[in-house]
Amino acid sequence: MTHNPGQDDDLVLSPSEQRAHNLALRASGTKKTSTQKSLASIALGFELFVVFLIGLTLFGLGVFDPAWVGLVIGGVACLLIIVALGLMRMGNVGIILGWIVHGLYFVGAFFLVPILFVGLIFTGLWLYCMWKGAQIDRMREARL
Numbered sequence: 001m002t003h004n005p006g007q008d009d010d011l012v013l014s015p016s017e018q019r020a021h022n023l024a025l026r027a028s029g030t031k032k033t034s035t036q037k038s039l040a041s042i043a044l045g046f047e048l049f050v051v052f053l054i055g056l057t058l059f060g061l062g063v064f065d066p067a068w069v070g071l072v073i074g075g076v077a078c079l080l081i082i083v084a085l086g087l088m089r090m091g092n093v094g095i096i097l098g099w100i101v102h103g104l105y106f107v108g109a110f111f112l113v114p115i116l117f118v119g120l121i122f123t124g125l126w127l128y129c130m131w132k133g134a135q136i137d138r139m140r141e142a143r144l
Contacts, residue, residue: 011139035140036133037088040098043129044081044088047101047122051077054108054115063111077104095130102126 013021024038055074064070081101088094105119 035136039129039133040095041085041088043125044085044098048081
């Protein structure tokens with residue numbers, strides 16, 4: 001990203017960032033999608049693997065009685081993320097479900113404290129994606 005003095009609102013993507021953005025647009029199946037939604041999809045895609053591993057951890061440590069409840073919780077959370085990814089192109093439903101997923105991290109911290117650290121990291125990433133994606137979308141709209 002380069003910054004031109006005197007143009008605080010000008011954001012220029014590097015060639016690798018532009019390629020990644022174009023790839024995300026192609027993967028989403030649309031040509032006109034917001035950068036915010038593209039970044040949100042990428043973040044939730046990474047979180048899908050982590051949430052799956054959290055479910056396995058809840059099961060393996062026997063946090064719940066019976067232990068299989070941890071697998072069910074992890075599976076339902078993974079399903080929620082998959083639905084959010086699928087609905088990302090339809091209005092703001094995917095974004096709202098993404099916020100719910102991040103709220104669930106903090107609920108999970110009541111059962112297993114290390115989930116709090118994972119939740120803080122991914123919620124920070126999510127907040128950055130929401131903020132920076134919205135900023136890029138606003139600048140694109142202003143240019144058009």
